[in-house]
Amino acid sequence: MNDHPSLTLATFAAQLDFDSIPNEVVERTVNLYVDWLGSALAGKGARPVETIARFARAAAGATNEDLCEVLIDRGRTTPYFAAMINGAASHFAEQDDVHNGSVFHPATVVFPVALALAQAKRASGRDFITAAVAGYEVGIRIGEFLGRSHYKVFHTTGTVGTLAAAATAGRLLGLAPLQMLDAFGSAGTQASGLWEFLRDAADSKQLHTAMAAANGLMAAQLAADGFKGATHILEGAQGMAAGMSSDADPARLVDRLGSRWATAETSFKYHAACRHTHPAADALLAVVRAHRLAPRDIAKVVAHVHQGAIDVLGPVTAPRTVHQAKFNMGTVLGLVAHHGYAGMTEFEQGFDASEILVFRDKVTMTLDAEVDAAYPARWIGKVTVTTTDGRVFDGRVDEPKGDPGNTLSRDEIATKLHRLAAFSGAASEEEAAQLLRRAWGVAEVAQIGPVFDATPRTMVAA
Amino acid sequence: MNDHPSLTLATFAAQLDFDSIPNEVVERTVNLYVDWLGSALAGKGARPVETIARFARAAAGATNEDLCEVLIDRGRTTPYFAAMINGAASHFAEQDDVHNGSVFHPATVVFPVALALAQAKRASGRDFITAAVAGYEVGIRIGEFLGRSHYKVFHTTGTVGTLAAAATAGRLLGLAPLQMLDAFGSAGTQASGLWEFLRDAADSKQLHTAMAAANGLMAAQLAADGFKGATHILEGAQGMAAGMSSDADPARLVDRLGSRWATAETSFKYHAACRHTHPAADALLAVVRAHRLAPRDIAKVVAHVHQGAIDVLGPVTAPRTVHQAKFNMGTVLGLVAHHGYAGMTEFEQGFDASEILVFRDKVTMTLDAEVDAAYPARWIGKVTVTTTDGRVFDGRVDEPKGDPGNTLSRDEIATKLHRLAAFSGAASEEEAAQLLRRAWGVAEVAQIGPVFDATPRTMVAA
The missing domain is CATH 3.30.1330.120 (2-methylcitrate dehydratase PrpD)
Structure with a gap:
């Protein structure tokens, strides 16, 4: 197979190594993770989030003993449904992060997948961070590649989010470069999300992030099991850009891979609004x-x-x-x-x-x-x-x-998480404080455990 | 809410009544159902189909006692995953039906949903047929609405199939017209499927039909639970046509609803090719x-x-x-x-x-x-x-x-099913004959039971 921008990007995501990530990017990723936790907790009780959660519990069928945590109720389910529910929850408050250049919200599609798979695989904190960074770097570049024309009709966090989620899952599953390219193919051909819902105050935004996370995870799991995807889903003649953009620029896909850390360009949201x-x-x-x-x-x-x-x-x-x-x-x-x-x-x-x-x-x-x-x-x-x-x-x-040059401190992020958790009632003051102490150390743990590990496990029967 | 083409179509699908469907359309729908069964059985053993089936079993988690039948192995799972696996299976052999005017393959996205939900709800044969016809009528009109420009890049059976599946599920769930419109909104904003995979002989076609069926079913279940969708997802300024077509014609959406039966225009495929x-x-x-x-x-x-x-x-x-x-x-x-x-x-x-x-x-x-x-x-x-x-x-x-003016007889459809089941080994000669006897009577049964009801139930643990 000849080299091309998508393969280069897939190879980068497949081979991204913790030690190659600069310390300040690791630190920023931990901050983005903790910031995301607050947004996920804030989704508790929101009607569209709870509707998706009820759907997922019923679709999963019987109760089960899986490791993956649903943050809004501390239940457990399979990686697929944990990614779906946490993805639905963490975009609701409109407090999750955003990357300006790609107009893409990475955390809400990357961390649900990273957390669910890392818990299921008992991955290390280093692997968790590396997978998240792979998702951010891939997603941001694909968002930039698709250009402004894409965003006029398509909700980039839904469409591109599917690929970011696939890259994250693919890295945690240890996909080889060509498998990662398969995962991109299966994710990209499922990319969806239209802005039309805004006119009706409809609930689609929660559906977009839920399904971007779930579909991206699915794409990577399928790739690990030999399922083939289009090798040029991004820039091919009948691929994403052909169907959903009029100003796509393939050079953006590989823009300074490994030297420019787009993850660290991500902005924290201060106001709880678009x-x-x-x-x-x-x-x-x-x-x-x-x-x-x-x-x-x-x-x-x-x-x-x-x-x-x-x-x-x-x-x-x-x-x-x-x-x-x-x-x-x-x-x-x-x-x-x-x-x-x-x-x-x-x-x-x-x-x-x-x-x-x-x-x-x-x-x-x-x-x-x-x-x-x-x-x-x-x-x-x-x-x-x-x-x-x-x-x-x-x-x-x-x-x-909240922008990179005017970013939030760890104290400001912690205050934001406390506010969000209190707002929805997803965690008490003490639980939030305990969760924060653990979450700041996420990059160092030998094994990613539960976010709420002091809480007895409950089942999530439909 | 003012009337508009999408609402008219949603109302038609929500209120479609068995007694309003002409007898010849009912009979044709039974034929389309039996024809579909053959295609679903033919997917047994196909690598991409089995990969999606493995994914679905793992994602569903623990074994469960749900009623919904997986045709390739006679296992049981939830409606969501039964729709996903049967949707993946029935497009593989390229023998499932097609509607010429919309370039859309209805059976592979409509019947997996109709069968799974009808089994789960113990619906009658009349309700099963009515829901299938709702899916065909809606999907075909949306395919025609999106026009030829859509099909140049997008796999209509994936994109439009999501809406056909939602209409089918919505009818079986008894959605009211505005709920059906919500289901269209949640389905349309998830509509996806790109032709790019053809260049690589990738497996995406199975993913498209699997997810159209599953996502459409999800959209209807969410709508039944109060989840709001965009009311103009088809023709709105940031809807499907805006993003994915340059020659859409909203008049096609409601073309002779209730008098023109597009279901009966559907062609059976004779050769096992595109x-x-x-x-x-x-x-x-x-x-x-x-x-x-x-x-x-x-x-x-x-x-x-x-x-x-x-x-x-x-x-x-x-x-x-x-x-x-x-x-x-x-x-x-x-x-x-x-x-x-x-x-x-x-x-x-x-x-x-x-x-x-x-x-x-x-x-x-x-x-x-x-x-x-x-x-x-x-x-x-x-x-x-x-x-x-x-x-x-x-x-x-x-x-x-196979075209409407040169259609297949019931004998030819039965022969085709025998060939397909034998090809994949999904059913013995005797099992296929037994299954056919039952399937021809599907419209009359008081309760939709298993396709393979002589077979002991087996579990589909991951």
């Missing part, structure tokens, strides 16, 4: 703080955004649910103006409060040439605020809170 | 028989085909496996010229025989304006045969064997 709202939210916060403006002082806010923000947020004009509100710029800016933060609690308690609805109507989005040209490599935030007494302020942030 | 080869195969057969030509008398065959045939068959120039050979026009015409039939046994025993390789090199395809204009509504077969002594014969068939 990432496309964060730059403007932080820019507004800068204006509000600098000029000590109260919400009632503000007559009008123009958010100067990139086209992708208009594509995703534009359809949501009058949000009916908390989840939909996270995709409405006016709601997010209203929460930020009133509370200085758009977190889970702020959304739940106030997304439809009368003062937020009033503020929402003061906000418009407009396409900005500078912001759009910088995107998706950089997510610049720009707002123009007009006060009721006629003053006009321009606000700007070059890196929203 | 349907795109059948028109030319039958046209060649007509020439060979009319002029009593032996293979050695033939110097050259030009198959005059539609563009879709060139898209799908064109990449396969030197098939390395039986499955790939089914997508090579030269191989199929070679088998037909030598044996008068391109069946399972002919492929297995001779796809790479030296005389077939010699014949293969005599065959070319060329785009034909008349054939292309008639396609996909009609699959006209035209060949020009040049003999070694310089004579030139044109052959033509307007409806290849």
Whole structure:
């Protein structure tokens, strides 16, 4: 077989070695893991998450003694269903991480697979981290390869997530390079996820991440068992790019593999809203703080955004649910103006409060040439605020809170996890603290155990 | 909610009543069911089918007492995994049915779901038939809606099959119209399947049908449990057509619903090869028989085909496996010229025989304006045969064997099932005869029981 970009990428993922990963990338991956745990716990009790969990338990059939942990209820199931449920859970709060350049949320599809398979195989912490990094590096590059045209219609975390999950699972299963390429083929031909659900506040986002994780894991397990995939599923004449992109660039697939660590470029989310709202939210916060403006002082806010923000947020004009509100710029800016933060609690308690609805109507989005040209490599935030007494302020942030140059500290990540676990009731304060102590050391353990190992095991009978 | 084509189609599927289905459509559906059983049995022992079956058994976890039958080994599993395994099995032999106008293979995604859920719910034969017809009518119209551009890159049986499976499952679950629309939304956003695998003789076709069946069933089960889907997943601005078609026509979605029975337009496959080869195969057969030509008398065959045939068959120039050979026009015409039939046994025993390789090199395809204009509504077969002594014969068939106007009799369907079951060893002669007696009466039974009810139940532990 001749070399080609997909094979190069598959070989990288198959052969990625812990010792070749720089220390700062390992440390960042641990932070991304802990950050993900918080998002997974936050999914507990969310209707679409629990619906998928009920489906998975019934589909799995009888109770079983498998090792893999379901984080929202500490039950156990097979790797397939653990990946499915944890994948569904960890994107619900919109607090999981994002890679700017690929507009891809890696954690919610990578860690459910890494955790489930590592638990099932009793893999080491080094293998766990290595597999996660393989998933991040592969997924991010495939997202960049598919380009902006893909994201206009397709939910990249669903489509590309399937491949990231396959790379993660493939590394933990020890696939050889050609088997990894088979796994890419079986994952890529199952890649799916459309943005249409946003218009209805439908539950599809949870389905996308659940199935990206499960299908990616399946693709790798099939490959390990000899199942053949297309060798050019990404860039072939009837492959993913041919069907789902008009600006794909195969060179992006192998961009500085092994020297550029895309994993460390991943941003933590600070506000509990669609990432496309964060730059403007932080820019507004800068204006509000600098000029000590109260919400009632503000007559009008123009958010100067990139086209992708208009594509995703534009359809949501009058949000009916908390989840939909996270995709409405006016709601997010209203929460930020009133509370200085758009977190889970702020959304739940106030997304439809009368003062937020009033503020929402003061906000418009407009396409900005500078912001759009910088995107998706950089997510610049720009707002123009007009006060009721006629003053006009321009606000700007070059890196929203959580971006690599403005990242979260371990203390901030821990605080975020405590908030998320408390919000959903998935862990007590003490349990969260215990879980955090263990999770920070994940890279060093000889064997990946349960996240909640102090808790008695319960069965997850349908 | 305002009416729109997707809602109309969902309402039709949700409210389809056995008594509104014409008798001849019911009878045809029974024939399609029995024809499908043969294809499902033929998948036994096929490596990709058995790989998916092993995956499903492991993913399901512990053994269980569920009612749903796995046809290739008569094991039992949950509806989800029974649909997955039977869906994987029944497209392998390339003998399952096809609807010409939509270029969609309904049986392999509809019947695995109908059988699994009907067994689990102990549904009546009438409900089983009604659900199958709902799946055929919905899937065929969505395939027609997505148009020819979709099929150029996407394997319609994978993509559209997910929705056909959802409609089938939704009808058996008794979904209300808006729930059925939710099921369409969750199915459509998971729709996937790319033709790229053909270039490598990869195993993806089995994965596509397995997952279309499983994902469609999942979508309906989620909808029954309150999970929301996009209401315009088919025709919305970020829906399936927006992402995966350039010539979609929403009017096709509701074309004569309830008066035009697309189910009865479905063709049975006669040759065990890609349907795109059948028109030319039958046209060649007509020439060979009319002029009593032996293979050695033939110097050259030009198959005059539609563009879709060139898209799908064109990449396969030197098939390395039986499955790939089914997508090579030269191989199929070679088998037909030598044996008068391109069946399972002919492929297995001779796809790479030296005389077939010699014949293969005599065959070319060329785009034909008349054939292309008639396609996909009609699959006209035209060949020009040049003999070694310089004579030139044109052959033509307007409806290849198995098409609605040239359909298979129940005797021919039974013979085909016997051949397929014997080929894979999935059933003895006597078992096949017994199974056939029961299957012909499927519409009348009070409760859908096992296909193999004389056989002791065995467990399918991983």
